[in-house]
Amino acid sequence: MMPGRSLDQQLGQLGTMLRIRRFEEALIELAQTHDVGHFHVYVGQEPTGVPALALLREGDVVYTTHRNHGHLLARGADPAAMMAEILGRSSGTNRGKGGTLHLASAAHGVPTTSASVGGAIPIAVGSAFAFHALGSDRVSICLFGDGALEEGAWHEAANIAALLKLPVIFLCENNSLGALGHKGNEYPSSTLAARVLADLATPFGIPSAVIDGTDAPTVEETMRNAIRRARAGEGPTFIEAQTVRWPGNKGVWAQLVTGPTRVEYAWNRDAIPAEHRTWFDEEDGIVRSARAAIAAGASQAQILELEAAAHREMDGAVQFALSSPWPDGATAFEDVFGDPAVNAAVGARPVASGRQR
Numbered sequence: 001m002m003p004g005r006s007l008d009q010q011l012g013q014l015g016t017m018l019r020i021r022r023f024e025e026a027l028i029e030l031a032q033t034h035d036v037g038h039f040h041v042y043v044g045q046e047p048t049g050v051p052a053l054a055l056l057r058e059g060d061v062v063y064t065t066h067r068n069h070g071h072l073l074a075r076g077a078d079p080a081a082m083m084a085e086i087l088g089r090s091s092g093t094n095r096g097k098g099g100t101l102h103l104a105s106a107a108h109g110v111p112t113t114s115a116s117v118g119g120a121i122p123i124a125v126g127s128a129f130a131f132h133a134l135g136s137d138r139v140s141i142c143l144f145g146d147g148a149l150e151e152g153a154w155h156e157a158a159n160i161a162a163l164l165k166l167p168v169i170f171l172c173e174n175n176s177l178g179a180l181g182h183k184g185n186e187y188p189s190s191t192l193a194a195r196v197l198a199d200l201a202t203p204f205g206i207p208s209a210v211i212d213g214t215d216a217p218t219v220e221e222t223m224r225n226a227i228r229r230a231r232a233g234e235g236p237t238f239i240e241a242q243t244v245r246w247p248g249n250k251g252v253w254a255q256l257v258t259g260p261t262r263v264e265y266a267w268n269r270d271a272i273p274a275e276h277r278t279w280f281d282e283e284d285g286i287v288r289s290a291r292a293a294i295a296a297g298a299s300q301a302q303i304l305e306l307e308a309a310a311h312r313e314m315d316g317a318v319q320f321a322l323s324s325p326w327p328d329g330a331t332a333f334e335d336v337f338g339d340p341a342v343n344a345a346v347g348a349r350p351v352a353s354g355r356q357r
Contacts, residue, residue, distance in 0.1 A: 042070030214285030
């Protein structure tokens with residue numbers, strides 16, 4: 001156990017990981033009977049986002065991608081409102097207007113989601129520029145996949161961040177380990193010519209770290225160092241957190257091919273489905289985190305209760321979403337334009353100050 005990382009902290013983070021896992025599994029199940037549109041899930045990457053984002057202070061900001069559900073839950077967003085948003089209901093996080101690909105909650109430090117590959121990178125650097133100009137010690141966190149490094153936006157944003165020593169952390173969640181090549185109904189692995197992703201930060205003089213994304217203590221320590229540098233005015237950091245892609249994420253649509261996760265896999269290997277034994281036993285960071293908690297003194301009963309609580313909460317979130325009303329058509333132009341003159345021109349109601357749920 002890392003010094004300063006108490007058992008309570010480990011169990012708290014494991015509980016959040018299990019909540020994220022159950023949210024995503026419940027969404028996949030829900031999509032079998034309801035139209036939720038195209039969506040992406042964070043299964044297998046929970047031990048990266050949870051410890052990394054737990055270190056932020058009020059006022060820090062997070063910019064994320066199409067795999068955003070786990071990030072918002074890690075920051076404390078309400079899963080019931082998130083599920084309602086994904087279903088387009090009026091009780092959703094963004095009143096049903098954002099959907100899965102544009103979930104956001106400024107109240108939790110996630111001002112916006114960009115589902116465009118690499119789209120979050122310039123925005124995150126823009127916030128860091130504002131913090132720098134204001135003399136603030138706030139930091140901006142940019143989460144993106146390995147594919148975003150193929151975009152020109154990365155090079156331009158990294159150059160500006162390095163040149164001005166902006167307080168931004170580039171957290172690349174590389175889930176392409178173990179991904180298959182580009183063939184029928186499968187996403188390709190990275191098409192980058194650069195074999196070492198951290199090499200793309202080197203020309204700009206940005207310090208980098210390549211870590212195991214399923215190793216929560218290492219993620220936490222690496223992120224803590226990056227945040228310290230950013231707050232001290234020492235500029236950006238690039239972190240590549242590597243994970244093996246969850247089998248259900250290899251197709252165009254997320255599928256629960258492994259079945260719902262059972263946390264008892266951490267101590268009962270015989271319960272793991274034979275065809276997915278390698279992934280759960282060696283590559284799933286939740287199983288790894290549960291084993292670490294047991295080694296630190298947690299009981300199996302404590303961990304099973306965390307799992308049960310996650311199931312209860314997410315089952316309730318689904319029911320809340322399904323019972324929530326659709327938005328009234330009259331609200332279509334509300335909260336769309338920030339300029340009062342534009343609001344008046346289209347008959348939209350002005351946005352109230354601080355109006356975030």
